[in-house]
Amino acid sequence: xxxxxxxxxxxxxxxxxxxxxxxxxxxxxxxxxxxxxxxxxxxxxxxxxxxxxxxxxxxxxxxxxxxxxxxxxxxxxxxxxxxxxxxxxxxxxxxxxxxxxxxxxxxxxxxxxxxxxxxxxxxxxxxxxxxxxxxxxxxxxxxxxxxxxxxxxxxxxxxxxxxxxxxxxxxxxxxxxxxxxxxxxxxxxxxxxxxxxxxxxxxxxxxxxxxxxxxxxxxxxxxxxxxxxxxxxxxxxxxxxxxxxxxxxxxxxxxxxxxxx
Ligand code: ADP
Ligand code: MG
Numbered sequence: 377x378x379x380x381x382x383x384x385x386x387x388x389x390x391x392x393x394x395x396x397x398x399x400x401x402x403x404x405x406x407x408x409x410x411x412x413x414x415x416x417x418x419x420x421x422x423x424x425x426x427x428x429x430x431x432x433x434x435x436x437x438x439x440x441x442x443x444x445x446x447x448x449x450x451x452x453x454x455x456x457x458x459x460x461x462x463x464x465x466x467x468x469x470x471x472x473x474x475x476x477x478x479x480x481x482x483x484x485x486x487x488x489x490x491x492x493x494x495x496x497x498x499x500x501x502x503x504x505x506x507x508x509x510x511x512x513x514x515x516x517x518x519x520x521x522x523x524x525x526x527x528x529x530x531x532x533x534x535x536x537x538x539x540x541x542x543x544x545x546x547x548x549x550x551x552x553x554x555x556x557x558x559x560x561x562x563x564x565x566x567x568x569x570x571x572x573x574x575x576x577x578x579x580x581x582x583x584x585x586x587x588x589x590x591x592x593x594x595x596x597x598x599x600x601x602x603x604x605x606x607x608x609x610x611x612x613x614x615x616x617x618x619x620x621x622x623x624x625x626x627x628x629x630x631x632x633x634x635x636x637x
Pocket of ligand 1: 390391398399418422423
């Protein structure tokens with residue numbers, strides 16, 4: 377089976393005053409239809425750069441990106457922009473909703489941009505928002521929604537035009553734990569059902585339990601890849617134990633550790 381998304385030894389360098397940062401260093405990944413990958417790693421390890429390259433927003437210095445078998449580098453700027461609109465859905469940390477459009481209109485905007493503002497598309501927009509728990513909020517403006525609700529509108533917007541690849545950078549950053557679980561679980565289910573290739577960057581390692589694979593980055597490289605279900609669950613539940621312990625220690629875990637020292 378042809379992967380939906382393939383990166384072949386891609387690298388991205390940033391030139392500083394006297395040093396070059398290898399933000400992404402020869403990363404090769406293949407993600408198949410219906411596969412949901414959690415991308416983790418410390419700050420600065422290259423996760424956002426990798427996502428931006430896959431989203432066709434940033435060109436790699438080396439290597440190739442194929443989406444549905446098509447090489448992004450072989451497209452001119454206009455074709456690439458069109459390809460990105462059709463094939464890729466993304467949500468970034470800042471949700472970038474249009475402030476004067478309602479939740480539903482924000483999602484439908486994606487259809488208008490693609491020339492797919494038809495009855496089926498509009499139904500899909502409502503359905504997605506309803507599945508994400510916003511059925512009663514369709515006509516609210518972003519400022520009338522909580523941060524978590526806004527984030528869910530952004531997720532609906534990333535999926536409504538049936539993209540092949542769906543990318544999410546820290547989609548749960550502004551959500552409480554319970555909401556985060558609901559959102560990521562729904563996101564994973566949609567990716568599985570609709571056979572998209574999904575990548576989610578997350579700092580909350582507990583969210584990895586919904587992924588089919590965990591890819592861990594370090595210094596621009598893939599340091600570790602976990603695809604076995606049992607190991608994925610073990611990884612997520614050890615993160616769960618650490619979080620629970622932090623919560624038990626209250627709002628000032630560092631202070632508690634100092635007292636013990
Ligand atoms: P992450 O998302 O994992 O935190 P990034 O992809 O944002 O990692 O950054 C990877 C590395 O590249 C970091 O060292 C960062 O400082 C550097 N970097 C990212 N974007 C730029 C840029 N536009 N110019 C220069 N350096 C950058
Ligand atoms: Mg980042």
